[in-house]
Amino acid sequence: MVIDSVVAFFILGIVCQLLGAKMAFPDGLYKTLSMFLMIAIGLKGGIALQKHVDPALISMSIAVVAFGLLLPLVAYPILRYFGQLDKINAGAIAAHYGSVSVATYAVAVALLEANNIAYEAYFPLFVVLLEMPAIIVGLILAKGSFKVVNAHFVKKELIANQSILLMLGSLIIGYVGGQSVTKLAPFFIELFSGILALFLLKMGLIAGEQLSSLKKNSVFLISFAVLMPMLGGVAGTGLGVMLGLSAGGIALMAVLGASASYIAVPAAMKQSLPEANAGMSITASLGITFPFNVLIGVPFFIALAGYLAN
């Protein structure tokens, strides 16, 4: 079995944490690395869009938003029935699983590029589009009312959202920048895999911390956090096939469906649902789903997409 060298850094992070190695990783550096990844993903998409813009992008975007609305509606009844969670916590966790993880997407992109598998250039746009719908649905499910989606919420979570602004802004810069964007390539494009490896090392440390905090009675949380990426991944694969995407595109859509947010959604939930148990959501999405996706889910969905496209 060959493990990608970038992914291997994630395993190294988990091992370091489980062995109790005191690894000082500055908080500011972690935030900078995540910003770098968002900008690099956006720029890559923008540069690729210069060559070709698909006219079917609008209908595809509508389908992707509908997909983002659907995923928390799948997660919510599982959380309520099998987990017997209250509406607040079920809504909050459902929002995490309907939204996307930029890091999981970055890993999938790195693996596709390492295997020379082409994918559609506009995917960063889909990542942006999938960030928000699940938060809105999760909040409505948690509160049982549409009133939570007010002007303040839209301004705070939609317009002033860091991930959305960085990725969408970089996508536009990459698209309108023309030839001048090539001078950014040595930093944002060529260093991508190295920076991602460093970021995954930190993610491994965090995931290891979350794993060790799992309590003995967390059978439900583990089962849910493994089940959801499989359901979301299969649904994403189906959507990719329906939209007529390439092998790389189907794989990325599956990965977007399988991933769970641990940056944008926790921040939104902290503001809008402070009574929800944030530890439970983070443990599930970052401690279980993220490692499952990086080590097992992403390679599987790439292989499945390749098989379906052929």
Added chain:
Amino acid sequence: MTNRSFVLSVITSSILLAFFALSNLIGQPQIAFVIVSALLFGFSLYSKLAGRNKHLIHPPSVTHSFQSAGQK
């Protein structure tokens, strides 16, 4: 651990095995699915048995018969 959690763990373990079968079908078998399935099922079974044993070791709390009347 509740019975519903146990049922979900069994469902998840079964789906993991189905994914392993699918990975075999597409020509890229991933044994990791079987490992995760076995770990999850083993862990849930252990939790269920441990919970049952704990329940048996501790004597039931003494309550007045009227308090539990009509609960079942």
